[in-house]
Amino acid sequence: MLDEFSSNDPNDYVAGFPAHPHRGFETVTYMLEGHMLHEDHLGNQGHLKTGGVQWMTAGRGIIHSEMPQQVSGAMRGFQLWINLPAKEKMKPAGYQDIQVEDIPKTALANGGSVKVIAGSYECDGKVINGPIQGITTAPIFLDVHLPPNSEFEHRIPKELNAFVYIYEGNLELGGPMREVPKQAAIVLGDGDRLKAKAGTLGAQFIVLAALPLHEPIVQYVVHSS
Known part of the structure; x- marks a missing residue:
């Protein structure tokens, strides 16, 4: 699941997200603009600022809050939910606070750029690894800017x-x-190469990929009375 949040009106975001639980998957928050404070019941605390990423593995359960640290200006970013395989749904919860300076960004020959949040990107024969590695689903998370x-x-x-x-x-x-x-999610078909061309306005987009789990999905069960 991918959620894009964006507002310049503080009335839309100042209430934040007080303490709430997650279990059995990973949440990835990528902040384009703004400042949020993460706190959880494990004692973790992290400031999610412009360009930074919060990677949280809920595992067997975590209670956390995400509260704005601003009362004006833009609040914009993405939250991605990545499912965990069944065998890992009860693993210990974990949290990584990744600052913007810890996310590699490479310049493209055409004047564009690529930020590598998870997985790897190859440019001019050099492999650039993002800070998130070694996850079972092998996620790729790129932020691409093209002129x-x-x-x-x-x-x-x-x-x-x-x-x-x-x-x-x-x-x-x-x-x-x-x-x-703009604001379209395009699922890629069979093949092993993504080809894209920016239009007259240029383009900014995220590329997301991961291994499918091939496991049953149950949202909820309703019992009749």
Whole structure:
């Protein structure tokens, strides 16, 4: 699940998210703009600021809060939920607070850039590893910025499920290329290479991929009376 949150109105976000539980999956919060404070029942505390990432493994259970540390300005970012395989749903909970300076960012020859949050990205024969590695689902999380009319290619292992979400500008994807509107999530089909071209406005988008679990999913069970 991917949620994009965005507001310049403090009335939309000052209440924050007081203490609440999670279990059995991972939550990844990527802050484009703003400042949130994370606290949990394990004693972890972290400041999530512009460009930073909070990677939390709920495992067998964690109670945490996410409270804004600002009363004006923009609050914008993403929260991604990544499921855990059944055998790991009761693992101990964990938390990583990743500051913007700990996330590698590489410049592209066309004037664009790629931030590598999870997984790896290869550029000019050099492999750039993000701070998140060694997770069973082998996630890839890239934030790509392209100037107008520029192109981007990236190899994604064919065994992963992948999608692209564009949050600024306009973009063309696929073969043959097709235009993707802003705030669209595009699930990628079979193959092992992502090809994209920014439109006249340039493009900013995230690339997300991970191994499918091939396990049953149960949301809830309703018993009739």
